[in-house]
Amino acid sequence: MPPRHHDIADDLRRQITSGRLQAGERLPSEVALAERYAVSTVTLRHALAVLQGERLVEKIHGKGNFVRRAPRKIMYVGGWGTLDPLTATGPALHITVRSATVSARGSLAALLMVPTGSPLAELSCLSLDGETPQGLARIYTPRDLAPAGVLDHDPARREALARFAVVGPPPAAIRETVCARSATPDEASALKIPSATAVLAVTRVATDFTGRITEAALLAFPGDGVDAVFTSHHVINERHPSP
Structure with missing residues (x-):
């Protein structure tokens, strides 16, 4: 069974690619997301790190996590x-x-x-x-x-x-x-x-x-x-x- 944070990353990825979460939209707080998925904030941050590595999500210090806009070449x-x-x-x-x-x-x-x-x-x-x-x-x-x-x-x-x-x-x-x-x-x-x-x-x-x-x-x-x-x-x- 894959680690729990991969399941969370998969779910958030589907929401982003389907357009349910729009480019530039702020994600719920890490505490709120952890409660939603019934995991610790550590596990939740591992999931967000996966999406950050894929450049789907970016964390802006002091503001939170946002759906990343399509990279401009x-x-x-x-x-x-x-x-x-x-x-x-x-x-x-x-x-x-x-x-x-x-x-x-x-x-x-x-x-x-x-x-x-x-x-x-x-x-x-x-x-x-x-x-x-x-x-x-x-x-x-x-x-x-x-x-x-x-x-x-x-x-x-x-x-x-x-x-x-x-x-x-x-x-x-x-x-x-x-x-x-x-x-x-x-x-x-x-x-x-x-x-x-x-x-x-x-x-x-x-x-x-x-x-x-x-x-x-x-x-x-x-x-x-x-x-x-x-x-x-x-x-x-x-x-x-x-x-």
Whole structure:
């Protein structure tokens, strides 16, 4: 016999998928649901955790559990590093940005190929659709290469930040590594998803014409909330006969 919390999750799932519980609707309190199903609140929370993992229910701190709206997909355009909200229906995403100066440590120092302890400009960007996080970006650049105004949120940089684009001068080359993996604890917390949820992770590195790394970005998107498109352009060299 399956555990009791699976039966409860199945019943709530049927109510959600049938439309009896509408998107955005607040569920009864956990105490009320526990009484309805004649179980402990611990068992009830296990059932809700199943639905949260399926992204059918979301818990908003201080407000309760709500039927999650269908995830709105966004488009990540590779080759330049752009989060393109214009490809999605509905209003544009809202972006929150935090900036700081940090020291390069461990894998971050290795990624940027700078000595440990080197000062870096850090931009943490979170895209939101209403109150639902859609993507997280942590963008790093050596402090001496940080464009003027980046740490002060210069309006001239807002467009780049709002689109998770490269914030410095146009690079000579961009390398992007993409993988699907489980969210880290920090990513799960920022994106408000269970830690076992799959995310699409992009590591983007920009270099200048000397080969120096000018920027590294670590991006993470809930796996069911993003499409990634990468386009390669091939240049054909035509040979002309000698005179």
